[in-house]
Amino acid sequence: MNLYLWLIPILPFVGFLINGMLGRRLPKALVSTVALAFPLAAFGVVLRAAMLAWPGNGNFALPYVENFAGSWINASPLHIDFTFALDQLTLIMLLVITGVGFLIHIYSVGYMAHEEGYWRYFSYLNLFLFFMLILVLAENYLLMFVGWEGVGLASYLLIGFYFDKKSAADAGKKAFVVNRIGDFGFLLGIFLLLSQFGSLSFAKVGDGLTANPGLHGGILTAIALCLLVGAAGKSAQIPLYIWLPDAMEGPTPVSALIHAATMVTAGVYMIARTHGIFDRSPFALAIVAIIGAATAFFAATIALVQTDIKRVLAYSTISQLGYMFLGCGVAAYSAAVFHLMTHAFFKALLFLAAGSVIHGLGGEQNMLKMGGLRKKMPITFWTMLMGIIAIAGIPPWAGFFSKDAILYEAFQHGTLGKALYFVGLVTALLTSFYMFRLLYLTFFGEPRADAHNEADSGSSHSALHTSHLEPHESPWSMLAPLVILAILSFVGGWIGIERFGNFLSPVTGPIIDPALEPGGKNLDLALSFVAVAVAALGWFIAHLFYAKKNDRAKNLATASGPVYGLLVNKYGIDEIYQALIVVPVTFSARYILGWLGEGAIISGSAWLLAGITGLIGEFLRRWQSGNLRSYSAWLAAGAAVLLIFGGYFVTGTWLGSHGIDVHINWAGR
Amino acid sequence: MWNDVPSSWYLVLSALLFTLGVFGFLIKRNLITVFMSIELMLNAVNLSFVTFAHEWHAVKGQIFVFFVMVVAAAEAAVGLAIIIAIFRARNTLNVDQIDLMKL
Numbered sequence: 001m002n003l004y005l006w007l008i009p010i011l012p013f014v015g016f017l018i019n020g021m022l023g024r025r026l027p028k029a030l031v032s033t034v035a036l037a038f039p040l041a042a043f044g045v046v047l048r049a050a051m052l053a054w055p056g057n058g059n060f061a062l063p064y065v066e067n068f069a070g071s072w073i074n075a076s077p078l079h080i081d082f083t084f085a086l087d088q089l090t091l092i093m094l095l096v097i098t099g100v101g102f103l104i105h106i107y108s109v110g111y112m113a114h115e116e117g118y119w120r121y122f123s124y125l126n127l128f129l130f131f132m133l134i135l136v137l138a139e140n141y142l143l144m145f146v147g148w149e150g151v152g153l154a155s156y157l158l159i160g161f162y163f164d165k166k167s168a169a170d171a172g173k174k175a176f177v178v179n180r181i182g183d184f185g186f187l188l189g190i191f192l193l194l195s196q197f198g199s200l201s202f203a204k205v206g207d208g209l210t211a212n213p214g215l216h217g218g219i220l221t222a223i224a225l226c227l228l229v230g231a232a233g234k235s236a237q238i239p240l241y242i243w244l245p246d247a248m249e250g251p252t253p254v255s256a257l258i259h260a261a262t263m264v265t266a267g268v269y270m271i272a273r274t275h276g277i278f279d280r281s282p283f284a285l286a287i288v289a290i291i292g293a294a295t296a297f298f299a300a301t302i303a304l305v306q307t308d309i310k311r312v313l314a315y316s317t318i319s320q321l322g323y324m325f326l327g328c329g330v331a332a333y334s335a336a337v338f339h340l341m342t343h344a345f346f347k348a349l350l351f352l353a354a355g356s357v358i359h360g361l362g363g364e365q366n367m368l369k370m371g372g373l374r375k376k377m378p379i380t381f382w383t384m385l386m387g388i389i390a391i392a393g394i395p396p397w398a399g400f401f402s403k404d405a406i407l408y409e410a411f412q413h414g415t416l417g418k419a420l421y422f423v424g425l426v427t428a429l430l431t432s433f434y435m436f437r438l439l440y441l442t443f444f445g446e447p448r449a450d451a452h453n454e455a456d457s458g459s460s461h462s463a464l465h466t467s468h469l470e471p472h473e474s475p476w477s478m479l480a481p482l483v484i485l486a487i488l489s490f491v492g493g494w495i496g497i498e499r500f501g502n503f504l505s506p507v508t509g510p511i512i513d514p515a516l517e518p519g520g521k522n523l524d525l526a527l528s529f530v531a532v533a534v535a536a537l538g539w540f541i542a543h544l545f546y547a548k549k550n551d552r553a554k555n556l557a558t559a560s561g562p563v564y565g566l567l568v569n570k571y572g573i574d575e576i577y578q579a580l581i582v583v584p585v586t587f588s589a590r591y592i593l594g595w596l597g598e599g600a601i602i603s604g605s606a607w608l609l610a611g612i613t614g615l616i617g618e619f620l621r622r623w624q625s626g627n628l629r630s631y632s633a634w635l636a637a638g639a640a641v642l643l644i645f646g647g648y649f650v651t652g653t654w655l656g657s658h659g660i661d662v663h664i665n666w667a668g669r
Numbered sequence: 670m671w672n673d674v675p676s677s678w679y680l681v682l683s684a685l686l687f688t689l690g691v692f693g694f695l696i697k698r699n700l701i702t703v704f705m706s707i708e709l710m711l712n713a714v715n716l717s718f719v720t721f722a723h724e725w726h727a728v729k730g731q732i733f734v735f736f737v738m739v740v741a742a743a744e745a746a747v748g749l750a751i752i753i754a755i756f757r758a759r760n761t762l763n764v765d766q767i768d769l770m771k772l
C-alpha cells in the first residue's frame with residue numbers, strides 16, 4: 001500500500017507542461033480539459049490519501065514519509081533528502097489547496113473565456129498548484145523553500161498576467177521584490193537552523209529540540225524571527241504587506257486562489273509547522289502576535305474607505321491573515337489553521353463573487369459605480385452574502401467559529417493576549433462594517449453604473465465585455481464554484497475548534513480547551529456573545545450609512561477630515577517606503593553603484609588603461625613619419641645609446657676605461 | 670713605409686670615415702648621396718677590419734673584408750636598381766618626399 005504522495009504535485013505539473021508547451025496550438029476546450037483534469041486527479045489522490053490515512057483508520061501512521069531518489073543533497077556534513085511527508089496539518093492544507101484550487105479552476109474557465117492567453121493562464125495556474133503542493137508536502141526546510149520560491153514565481157507570473165499593462169507588470173515586480181526580502185529572512189533562518197541542528201528535516205529539528213529541553217530563547221529567537229520575516233513577506237504582514245493590494249492587478253480568480261486562499265497562508269502554515277521553535281521563544285511568539293494583531297487592525301482601517309471592490313477584499317485578506325498570525329502568536333496554532341481553512345472558503349468565495357460582479361459589469365471594479373445588482377445577479381448576491389456573513393463572524397457561519405477560537409485563545413494568553421484580544425475585537429467590528437458596506441454599495445440601492453463605460457478605471461478585465469451594457473449574471477461554470485464555496489462557508493466551521501484542535505494536536509500541540517478550563521465554557525460563551533454583538537454592531541452601522549441613499553458617510557468623511565484622508569491614502573505607507581527605501585536604494589544603485597562603482601571605478605579604470613595606451617600610441621605613431629632620415633637618426637641615436645650604456649652593462653665601466661681602450665700614439669712607434 | 674704609420678691612425682681614419690658616412694646619411698637629401706654614405710660606412714668598417722687583421726696577424730679579418738665587398742657590390746646593384754625605379758615612379762630622389770610608408 002502506498003499513498004502516492006509524489007503524484008499529488010506531479011499531476012498539476014504535467015498539466016502545466018502540456019498547456020505551457022502545446023497550449024497555444026490546442027483548441028480552447030482541450031486546454032480547459034487538461035487544466036481541469038490534472039488538478040482534479042490530484043484532488044482525487046489527496047482524497048484517497050485522506051481516507052486511507054485518516055487517524056483511526058489505522059492503515060498508516062502519521063506522519064507518513066515518502067523518500068525519493070535516496071539523498072538529494074549530500075555534502076559531507078550536509079545531508080538533505082528529497083522527502084515528502086503527510087501529517088494532519090499537511091492533509092488539511094492539501095485538501096484546501098486542491099479542493100478550493102480545483103473550484104477556482106472551474107470558475108476560471110468561465111471567467112477567462114474571452115481572454116487572450118487562455119492557455120498561458122491555465123498553465124501558470126497549474127504551475128502554482130505544483131509548487132504550493134511541494135511547499136506543504138515538503139519534509140524539510142529546503143524543499144519547503146523550493147515550493148516557497150516557486151509559488152512566488154507563479155504569483156509573479158499571474159499578477160503580471162496582463163503584462164502589457166504597466167501597472168500590472170509593476171505590481172508583479174513589486175510582489176516579487178517584497179517577497180524576496182522575506183525570503184532572505186527565511187534563508188537566514190534555514191542557515192541558522194542548519195548550524196544549530198545540523199539538519200533541515202522537520203523531524204530531525206524536532207528531535208534536536210526534544211533532546212535539549214533547556215534550549216530556550218537565544219539562537220531559537222534568532223531563528224524564529226528570521227522565519228517570521230519570511231512568513232511576513234509571504235503572508236503580507238506588517239511591514240511587508242504592501243505587495244498584496246497591488247497584486248489585485250492579476251485576474252480575479254488568481255486573487256482568489258493565490259492571494260487569498262492558499263499562497264498567502266503559507267506563512268501561517270510555516271509558523272504552525274515550525275512551532276516547536278516558536279514555542280521555545282516567548283519573545284518571538286509575542287512579536288508574531290503583535291504583528292498579527294497590528295496588521296489585522298491596520299489593514300481593516302484601510303479597508304473601511306476603499307472603493308475598489310478587489311482592494312477592499314485585499315485589505316480584508318491582510319486583516320484576516322493578521323488574525324491567523326495572532327492565533328499563532330498566542331500559540332494557538334490549530335486555531336490559526338482552523339481560521340486558515342475557513343478563510344480559504346469564504347475569502348475565495350468573496351473574491352470569486354466579486355469577480356462575477358466585475359465580469360457582469362464588463363470590468364468595472366469601482367463600488368461607487370455599482371449598486372442595485374441584487375436583482376440582476378441573484379446567485380452572485382446570495383453566495384456573496386454567505387461569504388460576507390461568514391467573514392463578519394456571525395454564527396453559524398464558518399468565520400464565526402474560527403475567529404472566535406482565535407479571540408478566545410488570545411484572551412487566555414496573559415496580559416498581552418488580553419490587549420491583543422481587544423484589538424482583534426475592534427478589528428472584528430471594522431471587518432463587519434466594511435464587508436457590509438461592500439454588500440450595500442454593490443448590491444443595494446440604485447444602479448450608479450451610468451458612467452461605467454467610459455470610466456475605464458484601469459480595469460484589467462477584457463474590453464470585450466464592454467459591449468454588455470446591461471449587468472448580467474455569470475455563466476454556470478462560474479456560479480457552480482460560488483455555490484459550493486458558499487455551502488462550505490456556511491458549514492465549514494461546524495466541526496468546531498475542539499475537534500479540529502484534537503485532530504491537529506499531534507502536529508501543532510494542544511490548545512487551551514474551554515471545556516477543560518475552570519469557567520472556560522462560560523467565558524467562551526461570553527466572548528462569543530461579545531464577538532457576535534460586535535459583528536452585528538458593524539452590520540448595523542453599515543446599514544445606517546449605506547443601506548439607503550443618504551449623506552451620513554459623506555458627512556462623516558468631511559467631519560473626520562484628515563483621518564479620512566489618511567485612510568484613503570492607506571496611511572501613505574507606499575509613499576513612506578518610496579521615500580525611505582525605494583528612493584535611497586535606487587539612488588545608491590544609480591549613483592553610488594552605477595556612477596561611482598560601475599562608472600567611475602570599473603569603467604573608469606578600463607578607460608584609464610585604454611586612454612594611457614592610446615596616448616602612448618598617439619605619441620609613438622609620430623615616430624613612424626615615413627621620413628628616412630628621421631628613422632636613420634633614431635637608429636644612430638639608438639646605436640650610440642647601446643654603445644654607451646650597453647658597454648657599461650657588459651663591462652661594468654663607462655666608455656674608455658677598460659672596454660674600448662684606445663691609445664693614440666702620436667709619436668709613431 | 671707601412672710600418673712607419675701606427676695602426677691607431679688607421680683606426681682614427683676609419684672612425685672619421687664612418688662618422689662622415691653617418692652624418693652624410695643623416696644630412697643629405699639626395700638618395701644617391703645617402704647611398705654613397707652607406708658605402709662609405711661599409712668601407713670605413715672594412716678599413717678597421719684590415720687594420721686589426723694586420724695588427725694581430727689574423728687573416729680572418731681580411732677574408733671578412735672580401736665578404737663585405739661582395740655584399741656591398743650586390744647591395745649596390747640592387748640598391749641602384751631600386752633608386753632608378755623610384756626615380757621613374759616619382760620623378761624625384763629627395764628622401765624627404767619618399768615617405769609613403771608612414772601611417
